[in-house]
Amino acid sequence: MGHFNMNIIDIHTHGIGGFDTRTSNPEDIIRMAEIQASLGVSAIVPAIYPDKIEIMRQNMIAVKKAMEFQKSEGGTGSAGLHDRLKYAAILGVHLEGPFLNSAKCGALKSSSFIEPKESNLKKLIEGFEDMIKIITIAPELNGAVKLIRKISDMGIIASMGHSDATYSEAEEGFNAGAKGITHIFNAMRGFHHREPGIVGFGLLNKDIFIEVIADPHHLNTKTLEIIFRTKNPERIILISDSVKGTMASKTEEEHGVVDNSGRLQGGAMSIMASSRRLTEMDFNEWIIINCITKNPETYLS
16 A cells, blocks of 8 residues: 555554553653554554543643653754654544443443533543543433533534444434544444444444444454445544554454453554555555545544
8 A cells, every 4th residue: 555645643542562541651652652653654643541530631641741742852854854753743632531331331441431511521621622632422421412512612523432322312412513433333332223323323424424443353344344335435534443452462463452351452453554454355445545544634623
């Protein structure tokens, strides 16, 4: 795949190569950006795990300091260019929670999920508003639609996920301003012929963006085919959903990044690797390239 002069963006990565966002050390975030750059990724939006508000804020401080480091390092001239090539640019954070449905927690810690109240949002994001790019929220929760409206009005993307939403509840979230769906099919109500749910809404709505994990473990090949045959191609974004264990050893790509019980913990490959995988499976190369360049750029703009 030719990716020259393209801005390749991963909008959902928790960690990689032994480092992740569960840290108060900005060095860990810088190392993530370095590893992503070595894999060909130009820019990242590190994803913060749901936890106690003060812990999420500590994690955001680490990212903020890493962003400040990049700004101070990435000056002009050839040295600045070298630094920019060495690190994937950190664009801000993706808060995956804590306003999520514990029935669809996936690999996340459901004990940290809290009610989508404006007071909780204020405590969480105060002082970080300018660096928060995306907040994942379950639209069916009591108060969520109001909060989606508030988040969207602030210029932050509300993405619906970790959700048991019906089709109409997802539509209500979208009408309130939600712009995306977090890793479609994963950690959400499945498609049913009598209730197509949030998945059905994500596939059929022409305007909403959907994140897709395209490693060999999260979605069946036929499910990927359904997505690419059904969905408006300008609204598909490939994400890694990579975690600390991704790329840390040779086995995870083959077996997936799993916990002791076999539950998937996150994506097994970078967006570069998963995009190559899809083109090798004969998905349209230009559509796939757009899913890691133009589409995420449009989404974040």
